[in-house]
Amino acid sequence: MEKAVIIYASTHHGSTRKLAEAIANQYGIHLIDATKQQEADLSAYDLIGFASGIDFGKFYEVVEQFLEDNLPENKRVFFLYTCAKVSNRFTETIKTAARKKGAVILGEYGCRGFNTYGPWKMIGGMNKGRPSAEELQGAVRFFESLLQQ
Template identity: 35%
Template sequence: MAKSIIVCTSVSHGNTKKIADAIGGVLDAPVVAPAAADLAGYDMVGFGSGIYFGSFHSDLRAFVESLPQQDGRKAFLFATSGLPETRLTRFSGRLIELLEDTGFDVVGGFSCRGFDTFLPFKLVGGIRKGRPDEDDVTSARAFAEHLRDAVDLDRE
């Protein structure tokens, strides 16, 4: 199995950390904040955060922008968001483009709903209370299992 690390920014309700831990458990990957991330020695890197105004967290984006050119290292992304990704709100597109421009080979992505209290949702007590739930965690684990198997196939 490819040696993996997960770089995660989870600041509001622990939504994204919950998903990062589920994925990390399957991949046997440490979960670290961007400020503590050292990618040396890892074959695959997961990048995840909550979605803020239609974009991944600025700390995560700044970390990716600061990375030296990669040589096809595998990457995947994951996110939690109060609202779903749609054609009009394609929040993963910018980060995928940034990762590919940096030389990563993006091999997958996962997102699920998360408790969201950003304005205007805060005015009504937030949306998606209780999310991510156990079904979301199970889906995140299944994503990681699929990713692990796919990456192993690529390495044979």
């Protein structure tokens, strides 16, 4: 199998980490928590994923910074995210940063994640129980499809 890694930040409720872990449990790939580790040599990886919760329409700053600092030129990359409500615009900014490194963008997978931002906190949060078991399986299937590309 190709050598793969997912760099993630999942600081709100750990929802995005669940997506990354579902894939890692199935395929034994490496995970890097970008909030704990800011540097890594990614040159040996064939497939590099960036995973994040969404903060005001974008990936967390720490994930984008990790990409800017560590992504080698011309790598095959993919994106995972959890959010309040899915939108393909959430990856726009990080995709632009990846393209500056000549990355080949393979695809993205996003789903809902538990959200207690602002007023949601008072009513027990939004998207309780998400990502669901099906959504975690969806992330694994998405990764599988990348291996076949």
